[in-house]
Amino acid sequence: MTLDRLAPAIFVLLWSTGWVMAKYAVIYADPLTFLVLRYALAGILFVVFCIVTGAQWPRSWKLAGHAIMSGVFLHGFYLGAVWWAVGQGVSAAISGIIAGLQPLMTAAVAPALLGERLSPMQKLGLVLGFIGIALAVLPKVLALDSATAIPAFPVLVNVIGMASVTYGTIYQKRHLQTGDIRTTAMLQYVGALIVTLPAAYLLEDMRVDWGIELFATLAWGVLGVSMGAVALLLYLIGRGQVSKAASLIYLVPPLAAVEAFLIFGEALTLPMITGTVIAVLGVYLTNRKAEPLAERA
Template identity: 75%
Template sequence: MTLDRLAPAIFVLLWSTGWVIAKYAGIYADPLTFLVLRYLLATLLFVGFCFATGATWPKTWAAAGHAVISGIFLHGLYLGAVWWAIGQGVPAAISGIIAGLQPLMTAAVAPVLIGENLSGQQKLGLGLGFLGIALAVVPKVMAIDTGATPIHLFPIVINVLGMAAVTYGTIYQKRHLQHEDIRSTAMLQYVGALAVTLPAAFFLEDMRVVWSVQLFAALGWAVLGLSMGAIALLLYLIRRGQVSRAASLIYLVPPLAALQAWLFFDEALTLPMIVGTAIAVAGVYLTNRKTAPSTHEKRRVEPAAIRPIDA
């Protein structure tokens, strides 16, 4: 089996591990403090990667600023909210399901922000998506499930606000960074993320770090596997014209995250979670389903057409 066939599936599998890493890393460091270490290492590695591969740098300060601002929303505010929520007891599976609805929120605000009209199919998808998340999350918050441990509502709200941040960041990137080099853009985005996460960690946490092999393993996976490896795969997919195949598999991220949380942390897979996830995935699919593009359109797929969000 060739890399062309495997790459989309590997790419999606990498993204789905983000929520499990968030929970695992919380054992050895405060969540925001861990993200500071992750962003710092990712920035340094991307600088070397950009110079080694001859990346094109933004031609104006305004373009560089757009990259930094998008990073504040896409990584700093979004991942900060998600990791903090998981640190406050939100199960990784539930957080993954909430994050999986980001395309629905983007579609919901698109008519207001960029003038896109929703079709009847997309409206149905939006309804199903939010129904699915309600079925999956509400029983956990209210401890309706048999033997369930209740989750405080405030961390759930923060998790949802994080999704709102990444939704705005995605739209902002599509507006201002369509034609910039994705390698230098990624580096500047981590600079933006670091700029907001470092002061947040200083004021909100004790900045606890347990220096250990386990911590470095978590950092290695978060930086090399997610921040670097997945981006490298994305570049490969764009070059090989396989982006649409990866996009079609993004719907598998929430159930994959839930399955990994069950395997590694024994998080319960309750019936409401399973049914809610299935309904939410169907809603995301309907909302983002498009008619098959022409051959000419397929050749013009842009990097911003797929911006998967990791944790």
């Protein structure tokens, strides 16, 4: 089987491991502190990557500023909120399912912010998507058994993170439709550090347990997700196969839940499974006529 066929699935698989990595990483470092290390290393490696591959740098400081600002929302506020929530007890499976809100939120606000119209089928998808997310998440939040209940506030922060990545997606669509995605990705990590470094300093002890486990997790976060997934996205863009990745992205929430079950033994309850299936169907219906992933990445 050729790379052309495997690349979209590998991209989605790499992306789905982010939630499992978040739960694993907090064992060895405070979540925001780990993200600071990850962003710094990814930014440095992207600088080298851009130089080696002859990437085009932004034509003006204004465009560079837009790239940095998109990183504030797409990485800084988004991953910062998600990782903090996981560190506060939100399971990797639930957090991954909440991730299904992002395309739904984007579609919901698109008519007001981008002038896009939703078809009746897309509106049905929105309703199904939000019902599915609620069905999957709320039983855990409202559980009477304190041993299995998830704190409501971290879940809310997780949802706010999805709102941030939704705004970041729209911001990038408005201001970064042109330019080299390689240098844009590098500058986005600069924006992420601008938010995450002071947040880690103010909210955490900046604990880091240096050891092989930390370095292995950091290597996967930087090379596997921050670099590997982006490199595959660049390949897909170049080969014109981004639509395949866009369709497979709907599998991220269930993949994250299954990975959390296999690695951490997190329970896959009937409401979670049913809600995820409904949410995936809703996301598919909502985005079946959406623009390709290349324009939203």
